[in-house]
Amino acid sequence: MNIVVLVKQVPDSGTQRSLDPSDNTVARAGADNVVNEIDEYAIEEALTVKEAQGGEVTVLTVGPASATDAIRKALSMGADKAVHVVDDAIHGSCAIQTSAILAAALQQMEYDLVLTGATSTDGQVAVMPALLAERLGIPQVSGAQKLTVEGSTVKVNRQTDGGYWALEAPLPAIVSTWDTINEPRYPSFKGIMAAKKKPVETKSLADLGIDPSTVGLASATSSVLDFAGRPPKGEGVKVNDEGDGAQKFVEYLASQKIV
Protein backbone atom coordinates (compact mmCIF):
# COMPACT_ATOMS: atom_id res chain seq x y z
CA MET A 1 0.00 0.00 0.00
CA ASN A 2 1.57 3.29 -1.12
CA ILE A 3 0.15 6.27 0.70
CA VAL A 4 1.04 9.81 -0.28
CA VAL A 5 0.23 12.63 2.14
CA LEU A 6 0.12 16.19 0.87
CA VAL A 7 1.65 18.51 3.42
CA LYS A 8 1.80 22.27 3.25
CA GLN A 9 3.83 24.63 5.34
CA VAL A 10 1.82 27.65 6.52
CA PRO A 11 2.29 30.52 8.95
CA ASP A 12 1.12 29.38 12.41
CA SER A 13 -2.60 30.17 12.55
CA GLY A 14 -2.26 30.87 16.26
CA THR A 15 -0.01 33.86 15.62
CA GLN A 16 -0.41 37.26 13.95
CA ARG A 17 -0.33 36.61 10.19
CA SER A 18 -0.34 38.93 7.20
CA LEU A 19 0.10 39.22 3.47
CA ASP A 20 3.26 40.63 1.96
CA PRO A 21 2.32 44.15 0.78
CA SER A 22 4.86 44.01 -2.08
CA ASP A 23 2.88 41.38 -4.03
CA ASN A 24 -0.13 40.48 -1.82
CA THR A 25 1.00 36.88 -1.32
CA VAL A 26 1.17 35.14 2.06
CA ALA A 27 4.00 36.63 4.13
CA ARG A 28 6.19 33.64 5.00
CA ALA A 29 9.45 35.33 5.85
CA GLY A 30 9.47 36.26 9.50
CA ALA A 31 6.34 34.19 10.20
CA ASP A 32 6.36 31.19 12.50
CA ASN A 33 5.96 28.55 9.79
CA VAL A 34 4.48 25.19 10.76
CA VAL A 35 2.79 22.17 9.20
CA ASN A 36 -0.74 23.17 8.22
CA GLU A 37 -2.62 22.04 11.32
CA ILE A 38 -5.21 19.85 9.57
CA ASP A 39 -2.45 18.14 7.55
CA GLU A 40 -1.19 16.62 10.78
CA TYR A 41 -4.44 14.64 10.92
CA ALA A 42 -3.87 13.41 7.38
CA ILE A 43 -0.33 12.35 8.32
CA GLU A 44 -1.62 10.55 11.41
CA GLU A 45 -4.27 8.77 9.34
CA ALA A 46 -1.66 7.69 6.79
CA LEU A 47 0.50 6.27 9.57
CA THR A 48 -2.48 4.48 11.10
CA VAL A 49 -3.39 2.87 7.77
CA LYS A 50 0.23 1.89 7.23
CA GLU A 51 0.50 0.38 10.70
CA ALA A 52 -2.62 -1.69 10.05
CA GLN A 53 -1.93 -2.72 6.45
CA GLY A 54 1.76 -2.31 5.87
CA GLY A 55 3.17 -0.17 3.09
CA GLU A 56 4.93 3.11 2.79
CA VAL A 57 4.01 6.71 3.56
CA THR A 58 5.48 9.41 1.33
CA VAL A 59 5.12 13.10 2.05
CA LEU A 60 4.64 15.41 -0.91
CA THR A 61 5.02 19.14 -0.52
CA VAL A 62 5.23 22.10 -2.87
CA GLY A 63 6.87 25.03 -1.19
CA PRO A 64 9.95 27.15 -0.67
CA ALA A 65 13.26 25.73 0.57
CA SER A 66 12.24 26.45 4.16
CA ALA A 67 9.38 23.94 3.82
CA THR A 68 11.93 21.25 4.71
CA ASP A 69 10.95 21.95 8.33
CA ALA A 70 7.40 20.81 7.61
CA ILE A 71 8.73 17.74 5.81
CA ARG A 72 10.98 17.00 8.74
CA LYS A 73 8.03 17.15 11.12
CA ALA A 74 6.06 14.65 9.02
CA LEU A 75 9.07 12.34 8.79
CA SER A 76 9.66 12.53 12.52
CA MET A 77 6.03 11.56 13.12
CA GLY A 78 6.82 8.41 11.14
CA ALA A 79 6.45 8.98 7.38
CA ASP A 80 9.05 7.05 5.38
CA LYS A 81 10.22 9.49 2.73
CA ALA A 82 9.40 12.75 1.04
CA VAL A 83 9.25 14.57 -2.26
CA HIS A 84 9.77 18.32 -2.14
CA VAL A 85 8.91 20.36 -5.22
CA VAL A 86 10.81 23.60 -4.96
CA ASP A 87 11.32 26.19 -7.69
CA ASP A 88 11.47 29.98 -7.50
CA ALA A 89 8.99 30.23 -10.38
CA ILE A 90 6.26 28.69 -8.19
CA HIS A 91 5.99 31.73 -5.91
CA GLY A 92 2.49 33.22 -5.94
CA SER A 93 0.83 30.29 -7.73
CA CYS A 94 -2.94 29.99 -7.39
CA ALA A 95 -4.68 26.77 -6.36
CA ILE A 96 -5.22 25.68 -9.96
CA GLN A 97 -1.55 26.10 -10.83
CA THR A 98 -0.46 24.37 -7.65
CA SER A 99 -2.74 21.45 -8.44
CA ALA A 100 -1.00 21.08 -11.80
CA ILE A 101 2.34 20.88 -10.03
CA LEU A 102 1.09 18.39 -7.43
CA ALA A 103 -0.59 16.25 -10.09
CA ALA A 104 2.60 16.15 -12.16
CA ALA A 105 4.57 15.11 -9.09
CA LEU A 106 2.00 12.43 -8.18
CA GLN A 107 2.14 11.06 -11.72
CA GLN A 108 5.82 10.35 -11.15
CA MET A 109 5.06 8.50 -7.92
CA GLU A 110 3.30 5.28 -7.02
CA TYR A 111 0.17 5.79 -4.98
CA ASP A 112 -2.88 3.84 -3.88
CA LEU A 113 -4.22 6.40 -1.45
CA VAL A 114 -3.60 10.14 -1.43
CA LEU A 115 -4.45 11.92 1.83
CA THR A 116 -4.76 15.66 2.40
CA GLY A 117 -6.05 17.97 5.08
CA ALA A 118 -9.50 19.39 4.28
CA THR A 119 -8.16 22.93 3.91
CA SER A 120 -5.07 24.99 4.60
CA THR A 121 -5.16 27.75 7.16
CA ASP A 122 -3.43 30.28 4.89
CA GLY A 123 -5.18 30.08 1.50
CA GLN A 124 -8.39 28.47 2.83
CA VAL A 125 -9.68 27.61 -0.63
CA ALA A 126 -10.16 23.91 0.23
CA VAL A 127 -10.32 22.85 -3.41
CA MET A 128 -7.06 20.96 -3.79
CA PRO A 129 -8.49 17.43 -3.35
CA ALA A 130 -11.16 18.11 -5.99
CA LEU A 131 -8.68 19.67 -8.44
CA LEU A 132 -6.29 16.75 -8.06
CA ALA A 133 -9.03 14.14 -8.43
CA GLU A 134 -10.02 15.78 -11.71
CA ARG A 135 -6.46 16.03 -13.00
CA LEU A 136 -5.55 12.47 -12.02
CA GLY A 137 -8.88 10.94 -12.96
CA ILE A 138 -9.37 9.28 -9.57
CA PRO A 139 -12.27 9.44 -7.12
CA GLN A 140 -12.29 12.06 -4.40
CA VAL A 141 -13.89 11.73 -0.96
CA SER A 142 -13.69 14.91 1.07
CA GLY A 143 -14.06 15.69 4.75
CA ALA A 144 -13.37 12.28 6.29
CA GLN A 145 -14.04 11.80 9.99
CA LYS A 146 -13.34 8.05 9.76
CA LEU A 147 -11.41 6.03 7.22
CA THR A 148 -10.75 2.34 6.66
CA VAL A 149 -9.15 0.50 3.80
CA GLU A 150 -10.62 -2.89 2.88
CA GLY A 151 -8.87 -4.59 0.01
CA SER A 152 -8.90 -2.17 -2.87
CA THR A 153 -11.67 -0.02 -1.43
CA VAL A 154 -11.48 2.97 0.88
CA LYS A 155 -14.48 3.45 3.17
CA VAL A 156 -15.03 6.90 4.57
CA ASN A 157 -17.47 8.56 6.90
CA ARG A 158 -17.80 12.01 5.44
CA GLN A 159 -18.57 14.58 8.10
CA THR A 160 -21.67 16.74 7.57
CA ASP A 161 -23.39 19.33 9.74
CA GLY A 162 -25.97 16.85 10.99
CA GLY A 163 -23.97 13.62 11.04
CA TYR A 164 -22.08 11.77 8.35
CA TRP A 165 -22.39 10.05 5.01
CA ALA A 166 -20.90 6.60 4.64
CA LEU A 167 -19.05 6.57 1.30
CA GLU A 168 -16.68 4.25 -0.44
CA ALA A 169 -14.41 4.52 -3.43
CA PRO A 170 -12.10 2.19 -5.33
CA LEU A 171 -8.38 2.79 -4.96
CA PRO A 172 -6.48 4.73 -6.06
CA ALA A 173 -8.41 7.59 -4.52
CA ILE A 174 -7.85 10.90 -2.82
CA VAL A 175 -9.35 11.55 0.61
CA SER A 176 -9.28 14.76 2.62
CA THR A 177 -9.58 14.60 6.40
CA TRP A 178 -11.08 16.74 9.15
CA ASP A 179 -9.58 17.25 12.57
CA THR A 180 -12.22 14.89 14.00
CA ILE A 181 -10.65 11.82 12.40
CA ASN A 182 -7.92 11.10 14.95
CA GLU A 183 -5.53 12.60 17.47
CA PRO A 184 -2.17 13.24 15.75
CA ARG A 185 0.82 11.78 17.57
CA TYR A 186 3.69 13.91 18.81
CA PRO A 187 6.99 13.14 17.16
CA SER A 188 9.01 10.85 19.42
CA PHE A 189 12.67 11.44 20.16
CA LYS A 190 13.50 8.30 18.19
CA GLY A 191 11.37 9.54 15.29
CA ILE A 192 13.11 12.91 15.33
CA MET A 193 16.55 11.32 15.28
CA ALA A 194 15.54 8.92 12.51
CA ALA A 195 13.91 11.63 10.34
CA LYS A 196 17.21 13.08 9.28
CA LYS A 197 18.29 9.85 7.65
CA LYS A 198 15.10 9.42 5.64
CA PRO A 199 15.25 10.20 1.92
CA VAL A 200 13.93 13.55 0.72
CA GLU A 201 13.86 13.94 -3.06
CA THR A 202 13.91 17.50 -4.38
CA LYS A 203 12.27 18.21 -7.72
CA SER A 204 12.19 21.31 -9.89
CA LEU A 205 9.51 22.31 -12.41
CA ALA A 206 11.85 21.03 -15.13
CA ASP A 207 11.97 17.62 -13.43
CA LEU A 208 8.17 17.56 -13.61
CA GLY A 209 8.10 18.75 -17.22
CA ILE A 210 6.23 21.93 -16.34
CA ASP A 211 6.82 25.17 -18.24
CA PRO A 212 7.67 27.78 -15.56
CA SER A 213 5.67 30.46 -17.38
CA THR A 214 2.44 28.50 -16.74
CA VAL A 215 2.74 28.86 -12.96
CA GLY A 216 3.53 31.66 -10.51
CA LEU A 217 2.02 35.00 -9.69
CA ALA A 218 2.20 36.53 -13.19
CA SER A 219 -0.05 33.92 -14.76
CA ALA A 220 -2.17 33.00 -11.72
CA THR A 221 -5.90 32.51 -12.40
CA SER A 222 -6.76 34.54 -9.32
CA SER A 223 -4.89 37.20 -7.45
CA VAL A 224 -5.35 39.30 -4.34
CA LEU A 225 -6.09 42.90 -5.29
CA ASP A 226 -6.19 44.42 -1.86
CA PHE A 227 -6.33 43.39 1.77
CA ALA A 228 -6.96 44.90 5.17
CA GLY A 229 -6.42 43.74 8.74
CA ARG A 230 -9.33 42.83 10.96
CA PRO A 231 -10.68 45.99 12.64
CA PRO A 232 -9.67 46.24 16.29
CA LYS A 233 -12.18 45.00 18.85
CA GLY A 234 -14.64 47.67 19.99
CA GLU A 235 -15.13 48.67 23.60
CA GLY A 236 -18.07 46.28 23.98
CA VAL A 237 -21.50 46.90 25.43
CA LYS A 238 -22.08 47.54 29.12
CA VAL A 239 -25.39 46.32 30.53
CA ASN A 240 -26.47 47.89 33.82
CA ASP A 241 -28.51 45.39 35.74
CA GLU A 242 -31.65 47.10 36.99
CA GLY A 243 -33.45 43.88 37.60
CA ASP A 244 -33.70 43.22 33.86
CA GLY A 245 -30.02 42.35 33.30
CA ALA A 246 -30.71 38.84 32.08
CA GLN A 247 -33.35 40.13 29.64
CA LYS A 248 -30.95 42.74 28.20
CA PHE A 249 -28.16 40.20 28.03
CA VAL A 250 -30.25 37.80 25.97
CA GLU A 251 -31.44 40.65 23.75
CA TYR A 252 -27.83 41.58 23.07
CA LEU A 253 -26.91 38.00 22.21
CA ALA A 254 -29.93 37.82 19.91
CA SER A 255 -28.97 41.09 18.21
CA GLN A 256 -25.56 39.58 17.45
CA LYS A 257 -27.29 36.41 16.16
CA ILE A 258 -25.44 34.39 18.82
CA VAL A 259 -28.71 32.92 20.18
Add this chain to the structure above:
Amino acid sequence: MDADDFEQIRKAVRQLVREEVIPREEEIDLDDRIPEELRGAIADMGLFGYALPEEYGGLGVNMKEDVELAFEFGYTTPAFRSLFGTNNGIAGQVIAKFGSEEQKQRYLPRLAAGELIGSFALTEAEAGSDPAGLRTTARRDGDGWVISGSKRYITNAPLADLFVVFARSDPEERGGRGISSFVVDAKAPGVSLGAKDKKMGQSGAWTSEVFFDEVRVPADALVGEEGRGYSKALTVLSRGRLHIAAMCVGMAQRVLDESVAYAATAKQGGAPIGRFQLVQALIADMHTELVAGRALVRDVAARYDSGEDTSVGPSAAKLFCSEMVGRATDRAVQVHGGLGYLRTTPVERFYRDARLYRLYEGTSEVQRVIIGGGLLRAAGMPRS
Protein backbone atom coordinates in the same frame (compact mmCIF):
# COMPACT_ATOMS: atom_id res chain seq x y z
CA MET B 1 23.60 15.52 19.26
CA ASP B 2 23.58 18.04 16.47
CA ALA B 3 21.94 21.35 17.21
CA ASP B 4 19.25 20.93 14.61
CA ASP B 5 18.10 17.56 15.99
CA PHE B 6 18.11 18.94 19.48
CA GLU B 7 16.03 21.94 18.46
CA GLN B 8 13.36 19.58 17.08
CA ILE B 9 13.39 17.66 20.33
CA ARG B 10 13.06 20.81 22.41
CA LYS B 11 10.14 21.92 20.24
CA ALA B 12 8.39 18.58 20.62
CA VAL B 13 8.75 18.76 24.40
CA ARG B 14 7.51 22.34 24.45
CA GLN B 15 4.47 21.38 22.38
CA LEU B 16 3.64 18.47 24.68
CA VAL B 17 3.98 20.65 27.78
CA ARG B 18 1.91 23.51 26.41
CA GLU B 19 -0.80 21.46 24.69
CA GLU B 20 -1.19 18.41 26.91
CA VAL B 21 0.10 19.23 30.38
CA ILE B 22 -0.71 22.87 31.09
CA PRO B 23 -4.43 22.41 30.31
CA ARG B 24 -4.50 19.55 32.84
CA GLU B 25 -2.52 21.22 35.64
CA GLU B 26 -5.51 21.90 37.82
CA GLU B 27 -6.87 18.39 37.34
CA ILE B 28 -3.46 16.94 38.26
CA ASP B 29 -3.38 19.12 41.37
CA LEU B 30 -6.91 18.24 42.49
CA ASP B 31 -6.78 14.52 41.70
CA ASP B 32 -3.18 14.18 42.88
CA ARG B 33 -2.33 12.02 39.90
CA ILE B 34 -0.96 12.17 36.36
CA PRO B 35 -3.72 10.93 34.03
CA GLU B 36 -2.98 7.56 32.44
CA GLU B 37 -3.15 8.89 28.87
CA LEU B 38 -0.62 11.58 29.71
CA ARG B 39 1.73 8.93 31.08
CA GLY B 40 1.27 7.14 27.74
CA ALA B 41 2.14 10.28 25.77
CA ILE B 42 5.20 10.84 27.98
CA ALA B 43 6.39 7.29 27.33
CA ASP B 44 5.67 7.46 23.58
CA MET B 45 7.72 10.61 23.20
CA GLY B 46 10.68 8.98 24.91
CA LEU B 47 10.81 11.16 28.01
CA PHE B 48 11.38 8.26 30.40
CA GLY B 49 14.83 7.85 28.92
CA TYR B 50 15.92 11.26 27.68
CA ALA B 51 19.01 11.28 29.91
CA LEU B 52 19.79 7.54 29.66
CA PRO B 53 22.46 6.36 27.21
CA GLU B 54 21.48 6.00 23.57
CA GLU B 55 22.82 2.44 23.32
CA TYR B 56 20.20 1.41 25.87
CA GLY B 57 17.22 3.10 24.26
CA GLY B 58 17.63 6.58 25.71
CA LEU B 59 18.45 9.89 24.10
CA GLY B 60 21.69 10.45 26.00
CA VAL B 61 21.54 14.22 26.43
CA ASN B 62 24.51 16.05 27.90
CA MET B 63 23.95 18.64 30.64
CA LYS B 64 23.80 21.55 28.20
CA GLU B 65 20.86 19.82 26.54
CA ASP B 66 19.41 18.51 29.79
CA VAL B 67 18.99 22.01 31.22
CA GLU B 68 17.31 23.30 28.04
CA LEU B 69 14.75 20.50 28.35
CA ALA B 70 14.35 21.20 32.07
CA PHE B 71 13.53 24.84 31.25
CA GLU B 72 10.59 23.40 29.28
CA PHE B 73 9.59 20.82 31.92
CA GLY B 74 9.73 23.51 34.61
CA TYR B 75 7.11 25.59 32.82
CA THR B 76 4.32 23.36 34.12
CA THR B 77 3.46 21.40 37.25
CA PRO B 78 6.57 19.71 38.70
CA ALA B 79 4.56 16.47 38.94
CA PHE B 80 4.99 16.10 35.18
CA ARG B 81 8.77 15.88 35.43
CA SER B 82 8.71 13.85 38.62
CA LEU B 83 6.99 10.98 36.86
CA PHE B 84 9.95 10.39 34.55
CA GLY B 85 12.49 12.21 36.70
CA THR B 86 13.72 9.29 38.76
CA ASN B 87 14.29 7.01 35.74
CA ASN B 88 16.49 9.66 34.13
CA GLY B 89 17.82 10.92 37.41
CA ILE B 90 19.51 9.26 40.25
CA ALA B 91 18.06 5.75 39.95
CA GLY B 92 18.73 5.41 36.22
CA GLN B 93 22.08 7.21 36.34
CA VAL B 94 23.48 4.94 39.04
CA ILE B 95 22.76 1.90 36.87
CA ALA B 96 23.96 3.63 33.68
CA LYS B 97 27.20 4.86 35.21
CA PHE B 98 28.14 2.09 37.60
CA GLY B 99 26.12 -0.98 36.65
CA SER B 100 27.53 -4.06 34.95
CA GLU B 101 26.80 -4.64 31.26
CA GLU B 102 24.30 -7.29 32.31
CA GLN B 103 22.51 -4.87 34.70
CA LYS B 104 22.39 -2.16 32.06
CA GLN B 105 20.87 -4.55 29.52
CA ARG B 106 18.36 -5.80 32.04
CA TYR B 107 17.09 -2.45 33.30
CA LEU B 108 17.96 0.52 31.11
CA PRO B 109 15.94 -0.21 27.95
CA ARG B 110 12.82 -0.85 30.04
CA LEU B 111 13.41 2.23 32.18
CA ALA B 112 13.90 4.31 29.01
CA ALA B 113 10.66 2.98 27.54
CA GLY B 114 8.74 3.75 30.73
CA GLU B 115 7.89 0.08 31.21
CA LEU B 116 9.67 0.17 34.56
CA ILE B 117 9.80 2.96 37.11
CA GLY B 118 12.91 3.20 39.22
CA SER B 119 13.15 5.10 42.52
CA PHE B 120 16.20 6.29 44.34
CA ALA B 121 16.18 5.36 48.02
CA LEU B 122 18.88 7.13 49.99
CA THR B 123 17.21 9.36 52.60
CA GLU B 124 16.41 7.98 56.06
CA ALA B 125 14.94 9.39 59.25
CA GLU B 126 18.27 10.60 60.56
CA ALA B 127 20.15 10.62 57.31
CA GLY B 128 18.91 13.38 55.00
CA SER B 129 21.42 16.18 54.68
CA ASP B 130 24.05 13.78 55.91
CA PRO B 131 23.23 10.54 54.12
CA ALA B 132 26.53 9.02 55.21
CA GLY B 133 24.82 8.41 58.55
CA LEU B 134 22.36 5.98 57.02
CA ARG B 135 21.45 2.91 59.04
CA THR B 136 19.96 0.55 56.49
CA THR B 137 22.18 -2.52 56.42
CA ALA B 138 23.12 -5.08 53.80
CA ARG B 139 24.39 -8.32 55.29
CA ARG B 140 26.11 -11.00 53.25
CA ASP B 141 24.09 -14.19 53.15
CA GLY B 142 25.59 -17.02 51.15
CA ASP B 143 25.86 -15.74 47.60
CA GLY B 144 23.55 -12.80 48.08
CA TRP B 145 22.62 -10.10 50.53
CA VAL B 146 19.92 -9.39 53.10
CA ILE B 147 18.79 -5.76 53.32
CA SER B 148 17.09 -4.25 56.38
CA GLY B 149 16.09 -0.72 57.21
CA SER B 150 13.73 2.06 56.18
CA LYS B 151 13.86 4.99 53.82
CA ARG B 152 11.60 8.04 53.70
CA TYR B 153 10.34 10.69 51.27
CA ILE B 154 11.12 8.42 48.33
CA THR B 155 9.83 9.94 45.07
CA ASN B 156 7.74 7.57 42.93
CA ALA B 157 7.94 4.81 45.57
CA PRO B 158 4.20 4.03 45.19
CA LEU B 159 4.76 3.54 41.43
CA ALA B 160 8.17 1.94 41.57
CA ASP B 161 9.09 -1.39 40.04
CA LEU B 162 12.59 -1.19 41.40
CA PHE B 163 14.53 0.73 44.02
CA VAL B 164 18.16 1.75 43.88
CA VAL B 165 18.85 1.35 47.60
CA PHE B 166 21.85 2.57 49.54
CA ALA B 167 22.80 0.44 52.52
CA ARG B 168 25.75 -0.07 54.82
CA SER B 169 27.45 -3.26 53.72
CA ASP B 170 30.41 -2.98 56.07
CA PRO B 171 29.40 -2.40 59.72
CA GLU B 172 33.02 -1.80 60.65
CA GLU B 173 33.23 1.36 58.55
CA ARG B 174 31.88 4.78 59.51
CA GLY B 175 30.66 7.64 57.33
CA GLY B 176 30.72 7.36 53.58
CA ARG B 177 32.89 4.27 53.41
CA GLY B 178 31.24 0.90 53.61
CA ILE B 179 28.01 1.98 51.85
CA SER B 180 26.94 -0.03 48.79
CA SER B 181 24.10 0.35 46.32
CA PHE B 182 21.67 -2.36 45.27
CA VAL B 183 18.85 -2.75 42.77
CA VAL B 184 15.89 -4.16 44.70
CA ASP B 185 12.74 -5.43 43.02
CA ALA B 186 9.76 -3.62 44.53
CA LYS B 187 7.91 -6.94 44.68
CA ALA B 188 10.64 -8.76 46.57
CA PRO B 189 9.36 -10.35 49.81
CA GLY B 190 9.98 -7.99 52.75
CA VAL B 191 9.61 -4.74 50.76
CA SER B 192 6.65 -2.65 51.89
CA LEU B 193 5.52 0.96 51.60
CA GLY B 194 4.12 3.53 53.99
CA ALA B 195 1.06 5.56 53.11
CA LYS B 196 1.47 8.19 50.40
CA ASP B 197 2.88 11.35 52.02
CA LYS B 198 0.55 14.36 52.20
CA LYS B 199 2.62 17.25 50.93
CA MET B 200 2.43 21.06 50.83
CA GLY B 201 2.62 21.10 47.04
CA GLN B 202 3.77 19.20 43.98
CA SER B 203 0.50 17.33 44.04
CA GLY B 204 0.51 14.49 41.51
CA ALA B 205 4.09 13.56 42.44
CA TRP B 206 4.09 10.85 45.06
CA THR B 207 6.48 10.03 47.86
CA SER B 208 6.32 7.52 50.68
CA GLU B 209 8.38 5.59 53.18
CA VAL B 210 9.88 2.32 52.03
CA PHE B 211 10.59 -0.52 54.45
CA PHE B 212 13.05 -3.34 53.87
CA ASP B 213 12.44 -6.17 56.27
CA GLU B 214 15.10 -8.85 55.79
CA VAL B 215 14.88 -8.51 52.00
CA ARG B 216 16.96 -11.19 50.32
CA VAL B 217 18.59 -10.11 47.06
CA PRO B 218 20.96 -12.05 44.78
CA ALA B 219 24.66 -11.23 44.40
CA ASP B 220 24.03 -9.45 41.10
CA ALA B 221 21.77 -6.90 42.83
CA LEU B 222 24.94 -5.09 43.95
CA VAL B 223 25.62 -2.14 41.62
CA GLY B 224 29.27 -1.30 41.18
CA GLU B 225 31.95 -1.96 43.72
CA GLU B 226 31.12 -3.06 47.23
CA GLY B 227 31.55 -0.23 49.76
CA ARG B 228 31.73 2.51 47.10
CA GLY B 229 28.04 3.37 46.92
CA TYR B 230 28.20 6.68 48.71
CA SER B 231 30.77 8.35 46.52
CA LYS B 232 28.65 7.19 43.57
CA ALA B 233 25.56 8.81 45.01
CA LEU B 234 27.43 12.09 45.35
CA THR B 235 28.50 12.26 41.71
CA VAL B 236 24.98 11.54 40.53
CA LEU B 237 23.46 14.08 42.92
CA SER B 238 25.45 16.96 41.45
CA ARG B 239 23.98 16.28 38.01
CA GLY B 240 20.53 16.28 39.60
CA ARG B 241 21.21 19.59 41.33
CA LEU B 242 21.95 21.33 38.07
CA HIS B 243 18.81 19.81 36.59
CA ILE B 244 16.73 21.12 39.50
CA ALA B 245 18.25 24.59 39.05
CA ALA B 246 16.99 24.53 35.46
CA MET B 247 13.54 23.36 36.61
CA CYS B 248 13.46 26.43 38.87
CA VAL B 249 14.26 28.68 35.91
CA GLY B 250 11.38 27.15 33.96
CA MET B 251 8.96 27.76 36.80
CA ALA B 252 10.19 31.33 37.27
CA GLN B 253 9.53 31.97 33.57
CA ARG B 254 6.02 30.60 33.93
CA VAL B 255 5.06 32.70 36.95
CA LEU B 256 6.59 35.76 35.27
CA ASP B 257 4.48 35.13 32.15
CA GLU B 258 1.38 34.65 34.31
CA SER B 259 2.14 37.88 36.16
CA VAL B 260 2.79 39.96 33.06
CA ALA B 261 -0.41 38.74 31.44
CA TYR B 262 -2.39 39.49 34.58
CA ALA B 263 -0.86 42.92 35.22
CA ALA B 264 -1.51 43.98 31.63
CA THR B 265 -5.24 43.28 31.84
CA ALA B 266 -6.48 43.37 35.45
CA LYS B 267 -7.77 46.82 36.31
CA GLN B 268 -7.92 49.06 39.36
CA GLY B 269 -9.27 52.60 39.14
CA GLY B 270 -10.06 52.03 35.46
CA ALA B 271 -6.48 51.31 34.42
CA PRO B 272 -4.44 48.09 34.22
CA ILE B 273 -2.50 47.43 37.43
CA GLY B 274 0.60 47.16 35.25
CA ARG B 275 0.49 50.94 35.01
CA PHE B 276 1.57 51.16 38.65
CA GLN B 277 5.31 51.37 38.87
CA LEU B 278 5.37 49.31 42.06
CA VAL B 279 3.75 46.46 40.14
CA GLN B 280 6.28 47.00 37.34
CA ALA B 281 9.04 46.72 39.95
CA LEU B 282 7.78 43.28 41.05
CA ILE B 283 7.85 42.16 37.42
CA ALA B 284 11.24 43.74 36.75
CA ASP B 285 12.79 42.02 39.75
CA MET B 286 11.33 38.66 38.71
CA HIS B 287 12.66 39.09 35.19
CA THR B 288 16.11 40.26 36.23
CA GLU B 289 16.67 37.37 38.61
CA LEU B 290 15.24 34.92 36.10
CA VAL B 291 17.64 35.89 33.32
CA ALA B 292 20.53 35.80 35.78
CA GLY B 293 19.50 32.29 36.84
CA ARG B 294 19.15 31.08 33.26
CA ALA B 295 22.57 32.41 32.30
CA LEU B 296 24.09 30.82 35.40
CA VAL B 297 22.55 27.44 34.63
CA ARG B 298 23.77 27.50 31.02
CA ASP B 299 27.27 28.47 32.08
CA VAL B 300 27.46 25.80 34.78
CA ALA B 301 26.12 23.19 32.35
CA ALA B 302 28.88 23.96 29.84
CA ARG B 303 31.50 23.63 32.58
CA TYR B 304 29.92 20.42 33.79
CA ASP B 305 30.11 18.89 30.31
CA SER B 306 33.73 19.93 29.85
CA GLY B 307 34.57 18.44 33.24
CA GLU B 308 35.84 21.76 34.54
CA ASP B 309 33.45 21.88 37.50
CA THR B 310 31.06 19.11 38.52
CA SER B 311 30.51 20.09 42.15
CA VAL B 312 30.68 23.73 43.24
CA GLY B 313 28.99 24.99 40.05
CA PRO B 314 25.91 22.75 40.23
CA SER B 315 25.50 23.60 43.92
CA ALA B 316 25.79 27.33 43.23
CA ALA B 317 23.21 27.07 40.45
CA LYS B 318 20.83 25.04 42.61
CA LEU B 319 21.23 27.43 45.55
CA PHE B 320 20.65 30.58 43.51
CA CYS B 321 17.83 29.28 41.33
CA SER B 322 15.83 27.56 44.07
CA GLU B 323 15.97 30.69 46.20
CA MET B 324 15.25 32.83 43.13
CA VAL B 325 12.11 30.89 42.22
CA GLY B 326 10.94 31.21 45.82
CA ARG B 327 11.09 34.99 45.46
CA ALA B 328 9.57 34.84 41.99
CA THR B 329 6.53 32.83 43.08
CA ASP B 330 6.08 35.11 46.09
CA ARG B 331 6.10 38.20 43.86
CA ALA B 332 3.77 36.50 41.41
CA VAL B 333 1.20 35.97 44.17
CA GLN B 334 1.64 39.64 45.11
CA VAL B 335 1.00 40.80 41.54
CA HIS B 336 -2.23 38.78 41.50
CA GLY B 337 -3.51 40.32 44.75
CA GLY B 338 -6.29 38.34 46.46
CA LEU B 339 -6.66 36.18 43.39
CA GLY B 340 -3.11 34.99 44.00
CA TYR B 341 -4.27 33.38 47.24
CA LEU B 342 -7.02 31.32 45.63
CA ARG B 343 -6.54 27.65 44.91
CA THR B 344 -7.64 27.98 41.30
CA THR B 345 -4.94 30.49 40.38
CA PRO B 346 -1.82 28.89 38.88
CA VAL B 347 0.63 31.11 40.78
CA GLU B 348 -0.87 29.98 44.10
CA ARG B 349 -0.03 26.40 43.15
CA PHE B 350 3.47 27.29 41.97
CA TYR B 351 4.06 29.19 45.22
CA ARG B 352 3.54 25.93 47.13
CA ASP B 353 5.33 23.77 44.54
CA ALA B 354 8.43 25.97 44.54
CA ARG B 355 9.08 25.47 48.25
CA LEU B 356 10.37 21.95 47.75
CA TYR B 357 13.23 23.11 45.54
CA ARG B 358 15.06 24.61 48.53
CA LEU B 359 14.80 21.31 50.39
CA TYR B 360 15.40 18.25 48.27
CA GLU B 361 18.48 17.20 46.35
CA GLY B 362 20.33 19.04 49.13
CA THR B 363 18.91 21.94 51.17
CA SER B 364 20.14 25.47 50.55
CA GLU B 365 22.29 25.14 53.65
CA VAL B 366 23.88 21.97 52.31
CA GLN B 367 24.62 23.70 48.98
CA ARG B 368 26.36 26.49 50.88
CA VAL B 369 28.41 23.94 52.79
CA ILE B 370 29.44 22.30 49.50
CA ILE B 371 30.31 25.63 47.87
CA GLY B 372 32.16 27.09 50.83
CA GLY B 373 33.93 23.85 51.70
CA GLY B 374 34.85 23.25 48.07
CA LEU B 375 36.40 26.68 47.64
CA LEU B 376 38.31 26.50 50.90
CA ARG B 377 39.66 23.02 50.23
CA ALA B 378 40.73 24.15 46.78
CA ALA B 379 42.69 26.91 48.56
CA GLY B 380 44.47 24.29 50.63
CA MET B 381 42.39 24.15 53.82
CA PRO B 382 42.64 20.60 55.17
CA ARG B 383 39.53 18.41 55.52
CA SER B 384 38.41 18.21 59.14
